Amino acid sequence: MKKNRRIGSRFLIGLVFLFLYAPIALLIIFSFNEGDSGAVWKGFSLHWYASMLRNRLIIESVYMTLLVSLLATVIATFAGTFAAIGLYSLPRRRRDAILTVNNIPMMNADIVTGVSLCLFFVAFFQFWGRFARWFNGAQTAFALPERLTLGFGTLLLAHIAFNIPYVILNVAPKLRQMDGNLMDAAQDLGCTWMQGFWKVMLPEIKPGIISGALIAFTMSIDDFVISYFTAGSSTSTLAMTIYGMTKRRVTPEINAVSTLLFLTVLVLLVIVNIGEIRQERRKRNASLQGVPLGEKLRRFFATRAGLYAKRGLTAAGVAAFVAAVLFLTRETQSIPVVNVCSWGEYIDTDLIDQFEAETGIRVNYQTAESNETMYSLLKSGGADYDVIVPSDYMIAQLIEEGMLSELNYDNIPNFQLIDPRFRNLSYDPENKYTVPYAWGTLGIIYNPTMIDGEITSWGALYDERNAGKVLLINNSRDAIGEALMYLGYSVNTTDESEIRAAYQVLDDASRRGVFQGKVMDEVFQTMEGGNAAIASYYAGDYLSMLENNEDLRYVIPDEGANWFVDAMCILKDAPHMEEAEAWINFIASTEASLANMDYIGYASPNAEALEQYPAYYEELYGEPMEPEIYDILVTPPEVLARCEMYENSPPDTRALYNRLWIQLGI
C-alpha cells in the first residue's frame, strides 16, 4: 500500500520533470544537429558551436547579458543588504511602509514595471535635454550631453531596481533571526561598528546575502520583458536577441550558446550539491575521519601566513571581477560607431565586416520588425539609430514629422549610381533625405502541394477553402492594402468606407478561421516547413525561402500588387552623421549592391548592379540564372506598371488603420 503510493508520487514528479525538460532536451539535442532545423535531425555535428563563436550578434548579447547581470547583482546585493540593515533599525510603521513599496516591483507584472520605467526614463531625458541646453547656453566652461537615450545605463538601472527587492527579501529574514544582542556583544568586546559588521553580522546573514544574490542573478539572466522596454535599440541582451530571432528562425547557434550556459550551471549545481552532501556526511562521522579539509583550511587561514594568503585570494577575486567587467565593457569603448537599423535578413553580413575593415568604424547593426514598430521605437525615445531603412510611405511620414536629417550628397558620391527611375520618388520628391536601398514587390507565396490549383487573386487569402492554411501578414498597411487591392480599390485610398470594406473582408475571413496566424518574419520557418500553404510576403524573401523549400511559388495577383522602395535615411540629430554617410555611400556602391542583391534577394536600385547581376550570378554559382527568378528579383517594367506604391496617409487614415488593425486582433 505504502509502496504503491510512493511509486505513484514518484511517477507524478517524474512526469512533471519530463514536461519541464522535454523542450530543453530538444534544444540541446538540436544544437548538435547537422542541419538548421529544430525538428528534423540530419546528423551529428558540432559546427553550430564553432559558428556561434563567430556570430558577433550572439557573442555580444551574451557579453551584454553577463555584464548587466553581474553588475546589477553585485550592486543590488550590496545596496540591498545595507538597505535591509537600515530597514531593520527603523521603527516598525515606517519600515512596513517602505517594505510595501519594496514589494511593488515583485508583485507587479513585469510589463507594467518595464513600461513605467521606460516612460520615466524618457520623461527624465526630456527634462535633462532642456536642462542641458539651458546649462550649456548659460556657460561655456563645461558642456553637458544634451541627448540621452535608452541604453546600457537604463538597462542596468532597471535590473538593479528589480533585483534589490529580492536581495532584501532574502536578507531580511536572516536579520530577523539574528540575536538582537549580537552586534552589541561584538561592540562590547571591542569592535567598532564596522568591525562588528564584518566579523559578526556579515557571517550571520551571509546565507541570506548569497541566496539573494543568486536569485537576483538568475532573475537578471532570465529577464526579458523589463529589458525589452528599457534597453533601447543599441543594447541587446541574449533574451532580446532570441526574441528578435524567434520571429523568423532561431539559429541553432543560440541553442549552442544556451546549452553551454545551461551545462555550466548544471555542473556548478552538481559540484555544490555533492560538496554539501559530503560535508554533511563528514559531520556525521567527524570523529572517525580526523580533521576535515574545511577545518584544515580554516586553521591555515588563522595563521599569519594564512592571513596573507587570504588577503591575496581576496585581492585576486576582486581583480578577477574587475578584469571580467573591463573585459566585458571593452565593447563600449569609444571607437567611431554607426548605429544602423534595418530589417531582418536584409543585408549580406560580410559587408559589415568589410566596411569595418575599410573604415575602422564599428557598425552596430540592428533590425526592426516592421515600419510601424520602428516608428514606435523612434517615438518612444528608445532608439539610438543613425541610419534607418524605412519604406516609402514611412519615409514620407518621417519627413513630414521632421524626424529626418537632410543628407550631404557630396559625401555620398555613389548616389550618382542610382538608377534615375528610383530617384525623386513621391516620398521624397526633391531627393534631399534618402538614398534607395532596395526595391521589390509584395505578392503571394504559396505551396502548390498543399492546395488545389493555381493562385491568381488576392481572394485566395480570404477563401474559406483554404481555412487554417493562410498566414496573414502582421502589419496594418500591408494586410489592409491587400484587401483593398482585392476589392479593386487603391491602396492609398483615404475613403473610410473603402477601408472599412477592406477590413470587413479580413474580419470575415478571420471569423471563418481562414487565417492560421498573423506573422511577419515567422513566415520563413512556417512556409519552409510546410506548416502553412499560403502567405503574402515580399518577393526577395520568397527567394530566400525557395532555397529551403523548392515547392514554393510566388505570384503577383491579377489585381496588381504593392511595390515598394526601402531607402536609407539619417535621423535628425544623429550623433554619428559622418560615419552614417560613409555607411550609406558604401552600401550604395556597385560591389556592395551586387553582394547584397545576391544575399537578400531584393533588387538594388544601383543601375550598374541591376545590369551586372546575371553575370555576377553566373560567375558565382557557375550556372546561368533562371529568367523567372530574375523576373521575381527584378520585377519587369510591365509588371511593375500594375503595381502601386504606398503613399503617406493623412493622420486620420493612419489612426483608422491602427484602430481597425487592433480590432481585428481582438
Next chain:
Amino acid sequence: MKRKLSLFALPYAVWLALLVVIPLVIMAVYAFTDSDSSAATLENFTDMGVYASVFVRSFRLAAIATLICLLIGYPAAYFMAGEGPGFQRVALALIMLPMWMNFLLRTYSWMSILENNGLLNQLFQKIGLFSLIASVSGQEIESFQMLRTPGAVALGMVYNYLPFMILPIYSVILKLDKNLLEAARDLGANSAQVFLRVILPLSLPGVLSGVTMVFVPSVSTFAISRLLGGGTQMMLGDLIEQQFLGGAYNPHLGAAISMVMMVIVVLCMALMNHFGEGEEQAVML
C-alpha cells in the same frame, strides 16, 4: 546606535521613490492625457471598451493556466516534501534549473513540438493515429492544429510558470509542524482528513503566493502569446506592447491599459488574500 543605522534606509527610500513610485505616477499621468493636448482626459479609459474581449481572454487564459499549475503543482510539491532529503535537494535544483535556459528559447522549442509538421504530429503520424481517425470517422486529417491556438498559449504559460507554483507550496508544506499532523491523528483523523483539515488549510499561504506568482506574469505575457498564439490570441501584454514598441504607437492608451490591468490584478489578489485570512504574502521561493 540603531538610529544611526537607519540612515542606511534613507538612500533606499529615495531610490524606491525614484524608480518605483515616480515611474508609476508618470504612467498614471500618461494614462490620463492624450498626445494632442496636455489636458487631462478620460478618453483612454472610455475607449477601452473595444478591448473588453482582450481583457476577458487574458484573464480567462491566465486563470486556466493558474488552475492547471495548481492541479499539477500542488500534488508535485506535496509528494516532493514527503521524499528523503537527497531526493528533495535534487528535485529542488531540477525545478530551478530551467530558469537558466532562456524562457523564450524554451517556449520556442514548443513551437517545433506543436507545429503542424512538428514532432508531436509526426509522432501521431507514426503511431497511425490519423489513419485510425480516418478509418473510424472517415475524416481525412494530416495533422492536428495545435500551434496558434488558445490551448497552446495556456500550455506555454503552464510550462513557464509551473516552478513558481511548486516552490512556494513546497516550502510551506516542508515547514509544517509535524506535531500538528500527529496531533490530528491523535484526535482521530484519518489520512484524508489530516490532509483536508490540517495540511491543506495550513498550506494555503503557499498556494496563494504560488497563484500570484503564476497568475500575474500569465495575464500580462506577450512573448508567449506571440510565439505560441501566432498573433491570433491577442493578450493584454500584446496590446500594451503594441502601444509602446509595436505597430500602433499610442503610449497614452498603453499606459491606461497597464493601469487598468494593474488595478484588476491588485483587486484579485486583495480579494484572494482576504479569503486567505490575510495570511501574508508568505514565502517567496
Next chain:
Amino acid sequence: MSKELIRLQNLCMAYDGETILNNINLYINDKEFLTLLGPSGCGKTTTLRIIGGFTTPVSGDVFFDGARINDVPPHKRQINTVFQKYALFPHLDVYENVAFGLRMQRVPDPNNKRGAKLSNEEIDRRVMEMLESVSLKGFERRRVDALSGGQQQRVAIARALVNRPKVLLLDEPLGALDLKLRKDMQIELKRIQQQVGITFIYVTHDQEEALTMSDTIVIMDKGSIQQIGTPEDIYNEPKNAFVADFIGESNIIDGVMVKDKVVKMYGRLFPCLDGGFAENEPVDVVIRPEDIDIVPVEQGQLTGTVTNVTFKGMQYDIIVDFRGFKWLIQTTDHSPVGSKIGIKIDPDGIHVMKKSEYSGMFGDYSSFSDEYDELNGADGAEGQGDET
C-alpha cells in the same frame, strides 16, 4: 565598602514619546555586586544598556571613574556584558567566541600607531585559563549551538571576563536555565565575582536571585528607583507597598499612625518600632506572613476565619479572612478551613511605610494567583480599603 566607580546622574530616557527612565540617580562602588531588580518594563535593562554604551540617554550623565563617558562607544569602555540569551556568535566555536575580544584588543606599541595585536600565545594562554576557570576545558572546538544552556552561559561569562573588564554587566543571564541549574549558577556567579574582584551589575526580575547574590539591590519600577539598599534593608524595611510586595510575601494593610510606635489597624492599636510620622497620618503597614503567630481566638489581637490551607512542605500557607481582607499567614501549625483563629503580631513584625502611589494595590490574598491579583488588585483592594 570602597570607592565609587560609576555614577549615573539625572538619567532620563524616552523612546517614541514614552518615558523609559525618569531621573535616575545612582552610584556604584568598585568590586560591588549590584542588582537592578524590577518587573519587566521597569527600565532596568535600559539602565544597563546605558552603562554599557549601547543606548544614549536623552538627558543626564554617566560617569566612570570620575570621567563623563556618555559619548564613549561601547568598544572603548572598560565594561563587558553577558547578554540575555548570551548572544554567542553562532559562526564561531567556543574558543573563538572567547578569543573574540582579545583579537580585537590593541596594546600600545611605539612601532605601530594603531597599537599591536595581542600575540597568539598570549591569547591562547588567556583563553585556556578562562575556559578552565569556567570548567569548559576540552570544549574549545565545539560549536556553540551544540552546548547546553549552562555551558553556553559559562562561555558567555568567559567571553566577557577574558577581557579583564572593570565592570561586568549581566542582563538576566540565568533566565533561560532551569531551576536547579539556576541555583548552582547563582553560587557560581558569586564565587566568580569574588574571585576576579570586579564590579558586577546584574539585572533580574527574580527577587530571590537578587537577595541571594547582591551586595546592593536597586529596586526599580516605571522608570524610577524605588529603593536602594542591602538585601536585609530591603526585605526588612521596604520603603513602599511596591517594594514590600515585590520582595517576599507581604500583607499590606491600611493603617493610621496614631503616634510614634503606635499604629491603628482595623480600629485596634498595635505597638510597633517605627516613628517619625505626623500624628494620625494614614500609612501602609506591611506584615510578613512568617511574622504572624496564630493563637486561640481569645488571645488574638485580631480574629478571622481560615478560608484556605495549602501544605508547603516546611510550613502551611493559610489564608485568613479579616473582615473581607485576606491575609497570608505562614505557620507550622495546621488550622482547618472554616475555623476561627486569633493572631498576634510582635512589634518588630510590623513595618510602617508612608503612603505612595502603590498604596492599595497590593497585599490582599483574595486569590492564590498573582495574575489574578494583578488583574483585580487595584479595584478590589480599593473596595476593601473603604471598609476600614
